[in-house]
Amino acid sequence: MEKVTDLASKKAAVIFTKSSCCMCHSIKALFYELGASPAIHELDKDSSGREMEWALQHLGCSPSVPAVFIGGRCVGSAKDVISLHVNGSLKQKLIEAGAIWFYTLFKCDQNIELQLVQRSVEQSGIYLRKNLDMDKITRMISENGVVIFSKSTCCLSYAVNILFQGLGVTPLVHEIDQDPDGREMENALLRMGCNGPVPAVFISGRLMGSTHEVMSLHLKGSLTPLLKPYQPVA
Numbered sequence: 001m002e003k004v005t006d007l008a009s010k011k012a013a014v015i016f017t018k019s020s021c022c023m024c025h026s027i028k029a030l031f032y033e034l035g036a037s038p039a040i041h042e043l044d045k046d047s048s049g050r051e052m053e054w055a056l057q058h059l060g061c062s063p064s065v066p067a068v069f070i071g072g073r074c075v076g077s078a079k080d081v082i083s084l085h086v087n088g089s090l091k092q093k094l095i096e097a098g099a100i101w102f103y104t105l106f107k108c109d110q111n112i113e114l115q116l117v118q119r120s121v122e123q124s125g126i127y128l129r130k131n132l133d134m135d136k137i138t139r140m141i142s143e144n145g146v147v148i149f150s151k152s153t154c155c156l157s158y159a160v161n162i163l164f165q166g167l168g169v170t171p172l173v174h175e176i177d178q179d180p181d182g183r184e185m186e187n188a189l190l191r192m193g194c195n196g197p198v199p200a201v202f203i204s205g206r207l208m209g210s211t212h213e214v215m216s217l218h219l220k221g222s223l224t225p226l227l228k229p230y231q232p233v234a
Contacts, residue, residue: 001055001058001059003048003051003052003055004016004052004055004056004059007039007041008069008072008074009072010039011038011039011099012036012070012071012094012097012098012099013031013036013037013038013039013068013069013070013094013097013099014038014039014041014068014069014070015027015028015031015038015039015040015041015066015067015068015069016041016043016052016056016061016064016065016066016067016068016069017040017041017042017043017065017066018042018043018044018065019042019044019045020044021065021066022162022166023066023078023162023166024065024066024078025158025159025162026078026155026158026159026162026163027066027068027078027081028040028066029155029156029158029159030081030082030085030155030156030159031094031099032155033155033156034090034091034094034100035094035100036094036099036100037099038068038099043064043065053065059074060074061074061076061077062077063077065077066078066081068080068081070093070094070097070099071093071096071097071098071099075093079219082215082218082219083219085215086212086215086216086219134188136181136185137149137185137188137189140172140174141202141205142205144171144172145203145204145229145230146164146169146170146171146172146201146202146203146227146230147171147172147173147174147201147202148160148161148164148171148172148173148174148199148200148201148202149174149176149185149189149194149197149198149199149200149201149202150173150174150175150176150198150199151175151176151177151198152175152177152178153177154198154199156199156210156211157173157198157199159211160199160201160211160214161173163214163215163218164227167223167224167227167231168227168231168232169227169230169231171201176189176197176198185197186198192207193207194207194209194210195210196210198210199211199214201213201214203226203227203230204226204229208226
């Protein structure tokens with residue numbers, strides 16, 4: 001317990017992880033996207049890892065990883081962190097703890113972010129009309145039930161993909177920066193309201209939105225029913 005407490009207090013943001021934990025990777029990526037550089041402690045590579053894992057469980061971390069501390073206080077695991085991000089309080093906690101030193105450099109357009117969080121599925125679900133710019137997108141989403149338009153460098157696209165796979169669905173992931181028509185596809189996604197263009201998530205041919213909308217649907221319990229037709233039959 002003492003080692004965990006000591007490590008958690010040494011830096012403004014601390015994440016206890018395991019090297020094999022996909023959700024740990026997603027939470028780290030989220031922090032990096034927000035401009036924070038958390039201290040990372042991989043329990044499976046620490047000689048005291050087993051004892052630290054027990055200590056984290058004793059502190060209420062279930063599962064034991066990822067266990068996230070901000071300002072020396074445990075804020076919970078992946079679900080808790082994503083919930084904080086969706087309701088807009090995660091960034092503020094990181095700022096108050098000093099985990100984001102240069103806030104003005106990393107600050108997002110809060111009006112856009114708020115609109116993304118609050119916009120309902122009905123408002124953000126846009127059916128595509130075929131035109132020269134959108135033919136390729138239209139074909140992909142009509143031939144595949146679940147599609148994520150991504151970029152090879154986009155950590156949040158990776159996080160959404162991991163979430164879907166955790167729910168038993170393997171989406172088609174199309175990296176537009178690896179596509180010769182990528183620039184046109186990016187412009188088409190932007191015109192549809194994707195802000196920015198990746199990750200852009202489609203289910204049953206319908207635009208669900210980006211990371212904010214998908215995580216919000218998941219936390220409300222609405223994502224799984226949408227994915228059910230594409231989950232393997234038990």
